[in-house]
Amino acid sequence: MTTLAPRRALKETAILRALRSPTGIIAGVWLIALVLMAIFAPILTSYAFDAQNLPGAYAAPSADHWLGTDEFGRDLLTRMMYGARTSLSVSAIAIGISVTAGMILGASAGYFGGRFDRAVTMVVDLTWSFPEILVALMLVAIIGPGVTGTMTAIAVAYLAQFTRLTRAQIMAIKGETYVEASRSLGASDSYIVFHHLIPNALAPVLVSAMLATGDAIILEATLGFFGLGAQPPTPSWGGMMSSGTAQLFKAPWIILFPGLAVAITVIAINLFGDALIRALDIRAKSRGT
Amino acid sequence: MLLDVKDLTVGIGIVEPLSGISFAVDRGEILGLVGESGSGKSLTALAVTGLLPLIGGRITSGSVMFDGTDLARLPETKLRPLRGRRIGFITQNPMTALDPVQRIGPQVDVVARMHLGLSAAAARAKTVDLLTQLRIPEAAVICDAYPHQLSGGMKQRIVIAMALAGDPDLIVADEPTTALDVTVQAQIIHILATLVKERGLALILITHDMGVVAQICDRVAVLYAGRLAEAREVRPLFAAPAHPYTAALIGCIPRAGIEPGALKGIPGTVPGVAQYPTGCRFHPRCPKATEICLTAIPQITPTPGGTVACHHALEVAIV
Amino acid sequence: MSDLVTLSGLSKRFVTPGGWLSKPRSMMAVRGVDLSIPKGGVVGVVGESGCGKSTLARLVLRLIDPTSGSIRFDGTELTTLGTKELRRIRRRMSMVFQDPYSSLDPRYTVSDVLTEPSAVQGAGLPEGRIGALLDQVGLSRAMAQSYPHQMSGGQRQRVGIARALAMSPDLVVLDEPTASLDVSIQAQIIALLQGLQRDLGLTYLFISHDLGLVRYFCDQIVVMYLGSVVERLPHPAAAARHPYTAALMASNFTPDPMQRRELASLTGEIPSAFALPKGCAFAARCPRADAICRAEVPELKTDSGGHAAACFHPI
Numbered sequence: 001m002t003t004l005a006p007r008r009a010l011k012e013t014a015i016l017r018a019l020r021s022p023t024g025i026i027a028g029v030w031l032i033a034l035v036l037m038a039i040f041a042p043i044l045t046s047y048a049f050d051a052q053n054l055p056g057a058y059a060a061p062s063a064d065h066w067l068g069t070d071e072f073g074r075d076l077l078t079r080m081m082y083g084a085r086t087s088l089s090v091s092a093i094a095i096g097i098s099v100t101a102g103m104i105l106g107a108s109a110g111y112f113g114g115r116f117d118r119a120v121t122m123v124v125d126l127t128w129s130f131p132e133i134l135v136a137l138m139l140v141a142i143i144g145p146g147v148t149g150t151m152t153a154i155a156v157a158y159l160a161q162f163t164r165l166t167r168a169q170i171m172a173i174k175g176e177t178y179v180e181a182s183r184s185l186g187a188s189d190s191y192i193v194f195h196h197l198i199p200n201a202l203a204p205v206l207v208s209a210m211l212a213t214g215d216a217i218i219l220e221a222t223l224g225f226f227g228l229g230a231q232p233p234t235p236s237w238g239g240m241m242s243s244g245t246a247q248l249f250k251a252p253w254i255i256l257f258p259g260l261a262v263a264i265t266v267i268a269i270n271l272f273g274d275a276l277i278r279a280l281d282i283r284a285k286s287r288g289t
Numbered sequence: 290m291l292l293d294v295k296d297l298t299v300g301i302g303i304v305e306p307l308s309g310i311s312f313a314v315d316r317g318e319i320l321g322l323v324g325e326s327g328s329g330k331s332l333t334a335l336a337v338t339g340l341l342p343l344i345g346g347r348i349t350s351g352s353v354m355f356d357g358t359d360l361a362r363l364p365e366t367k368l369r370p371l372r373g374r375r376i377g378f379i380t381q382n383p384m385t386a387l388d389p390v391q392r393i394g395p396q397v398d399v400v401a402r403m404h405l406g407l408s409a410a411a412a413r414a415k416t417v418d419l420l421t422q423l424r425i426p427e428a429a430v431i432c433d434a435y436p437h438q439l440s441g442g443m444k445q446r447i448v449i450a451m452a453l454a455g456d457p458d459l460i461v462a463d464e465p466t467t468a469l470d471v472t473v474q475a476q477i478i479h480i481l482a483t484l485v486k487e488r489g490l491a492l493i494l495i496t497h498d499m500g501v502v503a504q505i506c507d508r509v510a511v512l513y514a515g516r517l518a519e520a521r522e523v524r525p526l527f528a529a530p531a532h533p534y535t536a537a538l539i540g541c542i543p544r545a546g547i548e549p550g551a552l553k554g555i556p557g558t559v560p561g562v563a564q565y566p567t568g569c570r571f572h573p574r575c576p577k578a579t580e581i582c583l584t585a586i587p588q589i590t591p592t593p594g595g596t597v598a599c600h601h602a603l604e605v606a607i608v
Numbered sequence: 609m610s611d612l613v614t615l616s617g618l619s620k621r622f623v624t625p626g627g628w629l630s631k632p633r634s635m636m637a638v639r640g641v642d643l644s645i646p647k648g649g650v651v652g653v654v655g656e657s658g659c660g661k662s663t664l665a666r667l668v669l670r671l672i673d674p675t676s677g678s679i680r681f682d683g684t685e686l687t688t689l690g691t692k693e694l695r696r697i698r699r700r701m702s703m704v705f706q707d708p709y710s711s712l713d714p715r716y717t718v719s720d721v722l723t724e725p726s727a728v729q730g731a732g733l734p735e736g737r738i739g740a741l742l743d744q745v746g747l748s749r750a751m752a753q754s755y756p757h758q759m760s761g762g763q764r765q766r767v768g769i770a771r772a773l774a775m776s777p778d779l780v781v782l783d784e785p786t787a788s789l790d791v792s793i794q795a796q797i798i799a800l801l802q803g804l805q806r807d808l809g810l811t812y813l814f815i816s817h818d819l820g821l822v823r824y825f826c827d828q829i830v831v832m833y834l835g836s837v838v839e840r841l842p843h844p845a846a847a848a849r850h851p852y853t854a855a856l857m858a859s860n861f862t863p864d865p866m867q868r869r870e871l872a873s874l875t876g877e878i879p880s881a882f883a884l885p886k887g888c889a890f891a892a893r894c895p896r897a898d899a900i901c902r903a904e905v906p907e908l909k910t911d912s913g914g915h916a917a918a919c920f921h922p923i
C-alpha cells in the first residue's frame with residue numbers, strides 16, 4: 001500500500017510516463033526531431049534558405065532536392081527546416097507569454113475576487129466571444145504584419161482561455177481544506193498562492209498550453225498564408241503554402257509538404273498532450289486508491 | 290425464509306472480492322449487514338439485487354434463493370421485472386438518487402405504473418398514500434415539488450417511497466441514513482422499522498452502526514474482508530459475540546458511562562482485495578490470533594443463534 | 609482552573625452576494641454565543657448541520673472575523689489583533705479538520721505537511737522534530753516521504769493531527785475529526801487524541817454531531833441549535849433539560865438489543881437559517897412548545913450547578 005516516492009518523482013516522471021504510451025512515443029519522437037531539425041538546420045543542409053536558383057525552379061523531389069524546389073529554385077526541405085524555426089518559436093513564445101499573463105490574471109482574479117475579478121471576467125468573456133482568428137486578424141491589422149505582430153496577436157488571442165482556466169482552477173483549489181489549514185497555521189496570502197494554489201493549478205494549465213500550441217501553429221500558418229506573418233524572405237510554413245497555391249497544379253509539392261508538416265505537427269502535439277493528461281491524471285492521484 | 294443466501298462467491302475480473310457468504314432473512318425481519326468500509330457489504334447488496342454486471346462482476350458460485358427462485362441462475366431479462374417490483378433498493382445518497390429536473394410525483398408514480406400496471410391517476414393516489422404513510426406532510430403538494438426544494442430527510446423518504454411503490458417483498462437499504470442529520474436519521478430508521486412490521490417486508494439494512502443494528506435488527510451478518518465472520522440472531526450476538534471482529538466492532542461505539550480510555554478501536558485497516566491475508570483474513574488485527582489463524586481458513590460452524598467462522602469462537606464467547 | 613478561551617456575545621452574520629437578479633440574503637450562523645474553555649479541559653460543541661458549530665470553531669481561531677462579540681485567548685483579545693500579532697499567536701492554537709482527504713495538499717509529502725507550520729511561522733524546524741511528531745501520532749517514521757494518496761483515511765487524519773501539534777500549541781480545535789472515518793478508525797483516533805491531551809496537557813474544543821461520542825470524550829458539553837447555545841451540560845453524564853438535547857440523546861442508538869427503546873419521534877426538520885421563526889428556534893419541532901415559545905426567545909439561564917438551558921419549559 002505504501003510505496004515510498006522520492007520528493008520530485010511525481011513531476012519529473014510525468015513526461016517520461018507520457019512517452020511510455022505508443023502514441024505518446026510516436027508523437028514525442030516527431031516533436032523532438034522537429035525541434036532538433038529547426039535548431040540544427042544550418043548543419044543539416046548544405047543549401048541556404050534564401051539561395052535562389054531560377055533555372056532549377058519547380059524541380060520535383062529528387063536525390064538533390066528531397067522535397068523539390070519552389071518558384072525561385074530554393075530547396076524546399078531547407079526552407080521547411082528554417083520555416084519550422086519561425087512556426088515553432090513564434091507559436092511557443094506567443095503561448096508562453098499568453099500562459100504567463102493568463103496565470104497571473106486568472107490567479108489574482110480567482111484568489112482576490114471582488115471588483116477586480118468582475119472586471120477581468122468581463123474583458124475575458126468579451127474576447128472569448130470572438131473566434132481566435134478574428135482577434136488575431138484585428139490585432140495584426142493594428143500592429144502590422146511580421147513576426148512581432150503575429151506573436152502578439154496569438155498571445156492575446158489565447159489569453160482569455162488561460163485566464164479562464166487558471167481562475168477556475170484557483171477558485172476550486174481555494175475551497176480545499178488544506179488551504180484553510182494553511183491559513184490556520186498563520187500563512188499569508190502570497191504564501192498560499194505560491195505554495196498551494198499555483199502548484200496545484202499548474203498541471204492542467206500547462207497541458208492546456210501544450211494543446212494550445214498546436215492551435216497556435218495553425219493560427220500562425222493561417223496568418224502567414226494571408227501574408228500577415230513573417231515577411232519574405234524569412235521562410236514560414238504558412239508563407240510557403242501561400243506561394244504554393246499559385247503553382248498548385250504545376251508543382252503541388254510546394255504546398256503539400258508545408259501543409260503536411262503543419263498537420264502532422266499539430267496531430268503530434270495533440271497526441272502528446274493526451275498522453276500527458278493520462279500520465280498526470282491529477283484528479284485520480286489526489287483521492288484515495 | 291424469504292431470502293436465503295448460501296455460499297455466495299463473487300468474482301470481478303481475476304479477483305474474488307466475496308467468498309462463501311451465507312445469511313438469510315424472512316418476512317417481517319430486518320437483517321443488519323455490518324462491517325467496515327471495504328468489507329463487502331455493498332457488493333453483497335449488488336449481488337442480491339442482481340446488479341453485479343453494472344460493476345463488471347458476476348456470481349461465480351453459491352445461490353441466492355428468493356422465494357423459491359435462485360436469483361444467481363436467473364438471466365438479466367428475468368431479473369429486471371423483479372427489481373423494483375419484488376425487490377426494492379434504497380441507495381446511500383438521497384441527494385443524487387432523484388432526477389433533479391423531474392417533479393417528485395412522476396418519479397414515484399412511474400414505479401407503480403411500470404410494475405403494477407396502474408393508471409396514472411391510480412398511481413398518483415398510491416404515491417400520495419405512500420408519502421403520507423412516510424409521514425410527509427401535505428403529500429399531494431410535495432408531488433409537485435422538485436427534489437432541490439426538499440430537505441435531505443425528505444428526499445430520503447421519497448427514495449424509500451420509490452422502493453415501496455412496487456409493493457416489494459424485500460428491500461435492500463444501503464446505509465440509508467449516513468448522509469442525514471442525527472435526529473432525521475432516527476426518524477428514518479424508525480419509519481423503516483415500522484414499515485417492516487406493518488407490511489411484513491424483509492429488509493436488508495447495510496450499516497456500519499452497531500447501535501442501529503442493536504436497536505432495530507432481528508438478525509445480523511458481520512462481514513470482514515469479503516468473508517462472513519458471524520451471522521446470528523441479534524440478541525445472542527450482542528450478549529456474547531462469537532467472533533473477535535464482532536466484539537471489536539461493538540467495542541468501537543462511544544457511549545456515555547463507559548470508562549475513559551475504554552474506546553481503543555481496531556488497529557490497522559481492512560485490507561484491499563489484492564492484499565487479503567492468508568488463513569483467517571482478520572488475523573493481522575485480531576487480539577486472539579494464534580498460529581492456526583495464519584494458515585487455515587476458519588470453517589463456518591454453528592453457534593447459539595447462528596453461525597461463526599473463527600478458530601477461537603468458543604473462547605471469545607466465554608469472554 | 610482558569611479559562612484559556614472566553615467567548616462573549618460572539619455572533620457571525622453571513623451575507624450571500626446578490627447576483628444580477630437576486631437580492632443579497634443574510635443569515636446569522638452564530639448568535640450571541642458565550643463560552644469558556646478551561647485550561648486543560650475538553651469542551652464539546654454538539655449540534656446538527658446548520659447549527660453553527662463549524663462557524664464557531666473558525667471564529668475561535670479567527671479564521672473568519674466575527675460580526676460582533678469578543679474572543680479572549682489567554683488574556684489576549686483576538687478580535688482586535690493585527691495580522692502580525694495574530695500570526696504569532698497562531699503558534700499557540702491549531703485545528704484538525706473533518707475531511708482527511710482534502711485537508712492535505714495532494715502534492716505535499718508527510719514531511720512537507722509537517723514542515724509547513726514552522727515555515728509559515730518563519731521558525732526553524734528542530735532536528736528530528738518530524739520523526740518525533742510521527743511517533744506521537746502513531747505513524748511509522750518511514751512514512752515521512754509518503755504522499756497523501758498512498759495513505760488510508762485514518763493515517764491521513766493522524767498526519768492532520770501531527771500538523772496541528774507541530775508548533776506545540778495550547779489549544780487544538782477539533783472540527784469533527786472522525787466524522788468521515790469508519791467507527792473502528794474513529795475509536796483509534798479518539799484514543800490517540802485522549803492520550804495526546806493527557807501527555808501534552810492540551811486544551812480541546814471538540815466539534816461533533818455525535819452526542820454519544822461527545823459524552824464519552826468531553827468534560828463539558830455545549831449544545832447548539834440554529835446558531836445559539838440551547839444547553840450547557842457541566843459534565844457529560846448530566847441529564848438533558850432542553851427538549852432538543854433530550855431529542856439528540858434519544859436519537860443516539862444504544863448498542864444493546866436488550867435495551868430497546870421506542871425511538872423518539874422528533875418531527876420536522878431544522879428550519880432554514882435564512883428565515884428563522886420568531887421566538888424559540890426549536891419551537892416548531894418541540895413537543896413542549898406553547899404560545900410563549902413561539903413569541904419570545906428564551907434566555908440561557910445557568911443554575912447553581914453550572915447547568916444552563918435556554919428553555920421556557922425545561923425538563
